[in-house]
Amino acid sequence: MQEKPIIRILLAKPGLCTHETGVKLLAAGLRDSGMEVIYTGVFQEKDNIARVALQEDVDVVGLSYLNGGHVALTKGVIGALQEVGRGDIPVIVGGIIPKADIEPLHAIGVAGVYGPGTAIPDIAEDIRRIVREASAAPALAP
Amino acid sequence: MTALPQAELLERMRAGEIGALARIISIVENERPGFEPLLRGLYALPARSNAIGFTGPPGAGKSTLINAVIRCLRQRGKTVGIIAVDPSSPITGGAILGDRIRMGEHVKDDGVFARSLGSRGHLGGVSRATRRIVDLLRRSCLDVVIVETVGTGQSEVEIAKIADVKLVVNAPGLGDDIQAIKAGILEIADIMVVNKSDLPAAASTKRHLEMMLMLRAANRDVPVLATSPLRNEGIEALVDTAESLLASRIPLDSASNRADIRNMIAEHVANTARRRLGLDGDPALAAQIDALCDAFAVGELGMNEITARALRLLA
Incomplete structure (x- = not known):
């Protein structure tokens, strides 16, 4: 009966970076991959990101960084999501992420890290996998 | 998040738990398993609040105006729920839901709940599930429900079946007096708004709309109000007018409307x-x-x- 569920993703830029060309490009690319993209703009505080994720009941949160601070800021967002009771929503990170930071990001619970040059269809495919795996977790059974 | 029995979910929603409301919307929007009993439980509850609909062409400033209206309603002590619909791609089904960008100032406010919907192939200016989701919000813990349609052309009038009071938001300079007498969304307005009234063409747009309303046969008083969210002008008057319209009409419990x-x-x-x-x-x-x-x-x-x-x- 049900059609293929439409993935809802929240894209946000935490911190003080104003470069949003990348995240807008990604938003358009994910739209073209059939996802519903909620974009909130720049300067997003962790608590706001968590509140929007809660209200919009998104399947995944994507954070974009171009000028550092990504490990600490992402840790903050994951904590804020847990605080509003949605620690189950997977978080992914993209932008200028040095190779040395990929492992630390995974260690704090980030589900996917996408550096410069990653093709958008590949990101979309990976998001589908992440959402599939997250919703297959026993706690989410209908 | 663990699956909850429907009745408990509804209970939690009524008690004001945001997570429960958000989850119920998803179940209803996607017609997930269990949505039937959920809807039955929902419609058994009395509606608590009225819905105000905002429609009008893309770029008329609906989201920005709504942001100002929310601020005004919050100052009056009302809690507000917003359902904002943006267009889904007819080709891929994807969508950019960007209405929140203009409403960012309310994100920290517990008295404001906002949800973005893709139109998902439905053509009336809203999505297929919008009606049911608005009915849901009317039965939650919110005092006022606001519905924003996609940017509409001339004939997307489905909002008329969803909202108790319909505002058609116009921008100055989008057409002459012939545009103003055409059929369509202008006909469903309970309040006509000329937004961005700080722009020079606003006065003539207002005059065209007033003329159109005068020529119209329907024996109904439709106020034409000028608003400028930029200068914070006309917002109080708009909310006053909407509230008095809501008070003067028999509350439409849409679920019981045959x-x-x-x-x-x-x-x-x-x-x-x-x-x-x-x-x-x-x-x-x-x-x-x-x-x-x-x-x-x-x-x-x-x-x-x-x-x-x-x-x-x-x-």
């Missing part, structure tokens, strides 16, 4: 028929439908006869 429900059933029947005629029918049924298609293609049967036979096959 004509509306009939529309909903008709839509559901059509969708069910489309689905069963399309992909997932059983092979025997598919073969019979194919035979009907072939009979039509060679002029053997007319559309009325085909429809009657198809309905019998689907029954």
Whole structure:
């Protein structure tokens, strides 16, 4: 009966970076991959990101960084999501992420890290996998 | 998040738990398993709040105006729920839901709940599930429900069936007096808004709209109000007018409105028929439908006869 569920993703830029060309490009690319993209703009505080994720009941949160601070800021967002009771929503990170930071990001619970040059269809495919795996977790059974 | 029994979810929603409200919206929007009993439980609850609809062309400033209206309603102590619909791609089904960008100042406020919806192929200016989601918000813990349609052209009037008071938001300079007498969304307005009234063309746009309303046969007073969110002008007057309209009309509990429900059933029947005629029918049924298609293609049967036979096959 049900059609293929439409993935809802929240894209946000935490911190003080104003470069949003990348995240807008990604938003358009994910739209073209059939996802519903909620974009909130720049300067997003962790608590706001968590509140929007809660209200919009998104399947995944994507954070974009171009000028550092990504490990600490992402840790903050994951904590804020847990605080509003949605620690189950997977978080992914993209932008200028040095190779040395990929492992630390995974260690704090980030589900996917996408550096410069990653093709958008590949990101979309990976998001589908992440959402599939997250919703297959026993706690989410209908 | 663990799955909760429907009744408990509704209980939590009524108690003001945001997570529960958000989850119920998803279940209803996607018609997930369990959505039927959930809707039954929902419609058994009394509606608590009215819905104000905002429609109008893309770029008229609906989201920015709504942001200012929310600020005003919050100053008056009202909690607010917003359902904002943006267009889904007819090709991929994807969407950019960006109405929140203009409403960012309310994100920290516990008295404001906002949800973005993609139109998901539905053409009336809202999505197929919008009606039910608005009914849901009316029964939650919010005092006022605001519905923002996609940017509309001239004939997307479905908001008329969803909101108690309809605001048509116009921007200055989008057309002359002939545009203003055309049929369509202008006809459903309870309040006509000329937004961005700080722009020079606002006065003449207001005059055209007033003229159009004067010429119209319908014996109804439709105020034309100028607003400028930029200068914070006209917002109080707009909210006053909307509130007095809501107070002066018999509260429309849309769920108990038989004509509306009939529309909903008709839509559901059509969708069910489309689905069963399309992909997932059983092979025997598919073969019979194919035979009907072939009979039509060679002029053997007319559309009325085909429809009657198809309905019998689907029954």
